[in-house]
Amino acid sequence: METPAQKSIREEFLPFSRPTIGDEEINEVVETLRSGWITTGARTQKFEEACRAYVGAEHALAVSSATAGLHIALLALGIGPGDEVIAPSITFAATINVIEMVGATPVFADVDRDTLLIDCDAVESAISARTKAVIPVHYAGQPADMARLEEICRRHGLALLEDAAHAIGTRYGDRNVGADSRIAVFSFHPIKNMTTGEGGLITTSSAELADRLRLYRFHGMSKDAWKRYDKEGTPHYDIVLPGYKYNFMDIQAAIGIHQVAKLESFIERRSEIARRYDAAFGGIDGISPLKAAPYPARHARHLYVVRIEDRAGVSRDDFIRLLGRNNVGTGIHFTAIHLQPYYRNKYPHWEGRLPNSEWNSARIVSLPIYPLMSDSDAEDVIAACRLAVGSEGRQA
Numbered sequence: 001m002e003t004p005a006q007k008s009i010r011e012e013f014l015p016f017s018r019p020t021i022g023d024e025e026i027n028e029v030v031e032t033l034r035s036g037w038i039t040t041g042a043r044t045q046k047f048e049e050a051c052r053a054y055v056g057a058e059h060a061l062a063v064s065s066a067t068a069g070l071h072i073a074l075l076a077l078g079i080g081p082g083d084e085v086i087a088p089s090i091t092f093a094a095t096i097n098v099i100e101m102v103g104a105t106p107v108f109a110d111v112d113r114d115t116l117l118i119d120c121d122a123v124e125s126a127i128s129a130r131t132k133a134v135i136p137v138h139y140a141g142q143p144a145d146m147a148r149l150e151e152i153c154r155r156h157g158l159a160l161l162e163d164a165a166h167a168i169g170t171r172y173g174d175r176n177v178g179a180d181s182r183i184a185v186f187s188f189h190p191i192k193n194m195t196t197g198e199g200g201l202i203t204t205s206s207a208e209l210a211d212r213l214r215l216y217r218f219h220g221m222s223k224d225a226w227k228r229y230d231k232e233g234t235p236h237y238d239i240v241l242p243g244y245k246y247n248f249m250d251i252q253a254a255i256g257i258h259q260v261a262k263l264e265s266f267i268e269r270r271s272e273i274a275r276r277y278d279a280a281f282g283g284i285d286g287i288s289p290l291k292a293a294p295y296p297a298r299h300a301r302h303l304y305v306v307r308i309e310d311r312a313g314v315s316r317d318d319f320i321r322l323l324g325r326n327n328v329g330t331g332i333h334f335t336a337i338h339l340q341p342y343y344r345n346k347y348p349h350w351e352g353r354l355p356n357s358e359w360n361s362a363r364i365v366s367l368p369i370y371p372l373m374s375d376s377d378a379e380d381v382i383a384a385c386r387l388a389v390g391s392e393g394r395q396a
């Protein structure tokens with residue numbers, strides 16, 4: 001790899017991501033620590049209600065992570081051994097791992113080449129007599145085509161479980177993702193649009209599913225732990241199924257209550273940076289940003305993903321190294337899951353059958369996009385990208 005002779009674009013490393021944590025979050029965490037109640041309790045309830053109201057959903061349950069949420073969502077939907085679940089391969093491992101965890105079989109549908117959202121025609125072709133569910137991913141903060149997916153699932157009697165890990169604040173039409181969902185699962189991992197350290201949220205329009213999810217979330221216990229220790233509570237409980245330990249702590253809620261209140265301003269700042277990137281990359285040959293979904297939506301701008309085209313004259317991995325040398329952090333979201341060792345070994349027949357996933361898997365890079373970045377940080381990212389593809393002298 002050629003090393004550019006000039007000095008680094010930046011003196012200081014710009015991390016790929018950084019959460020925006022203010023005094024409000026810090027003070028509330030301290031208050032929680034001093035309060036005598038740090039695990040699931042009143043603050044968690046307050047956080048769930050704030051998220052429920054923000055999304056516009058009927059029911060909202062905070063969980064320890066989106067992975068945990070997706071896992072118990074599959075269980076609550078009754079998915080298990082012998083069942084097939086259709087999902088994209090361009091996603092985080094958790095989306096597919098949970099299918100394996102419940103003993104079902106993942107079936108991959110290719111994604112659209114330019115949005116990386118699940119291709120609805122590919123979903124329809126992947127349906128078999130064993131298919132029980134579809135898990136679309138609202139990739140990067142853009143919504144999958146829910147009207148089509150709902151119609152397909154209704155027609156074939158399939159459950160629709162939305163992996164909304166990237167999508168808090170995403171809108172499909174004028175409705176928030178998760179507002180009308182049978183089940184949607186959000187992530188509050190630190191790189192997400194809002195964070196609780198680690199954490200997730202399940203929204204559902206079904207009271208019955210919400211009840212089942214509550215059981216799976218906490219040991220299958222018919223009464224939440226904190227109610228048992230309440231003034232009015234009794235220490236007795238029934239175990240009605242073998243559930244998990246996927247509850248959410250008040251320490252996390254102390255952060256989340258303030259994050260959800262700031263979420264719209266976070267998305268606004270992310271959108272400003274995205275507009276700056278869009279304007280610049282329109283003029284740099286060899287770097288192709290993803291495209292907007294062809295239906296009314298609000299992109300929550302969780303990730304800003306570009307593809308390093310073959311004509312850029314630099315491989316994706318060298319591009320990442322060159323950005324690193326210029327003190328710009330990057331990410332890859334994601335290497336196609338069917339090419340990961342476990343899945344490649346277990347299901348070798350997928351390789352070569354998902355052309356858009358494989359093409360993108362080799363070329364995608366995620367650039368820094370978060371509210372703490374200044375305009376000048378964003379300009380440094382653009383300058384480093386331009387330098388990496390050697391395009392100062394050959395702009396499109």
Ligand SMILES: Cc1ncc(COP(=O)(O)O)c(C=O)c1O
Binds near residue numbers: 186
């Ligand atoms: C698409 C997708 N699904 C699920 C998850 C899992 O989220 P969590 O880290 O909260 O378990 C992630 C995390 O990055 C993700 O990107």
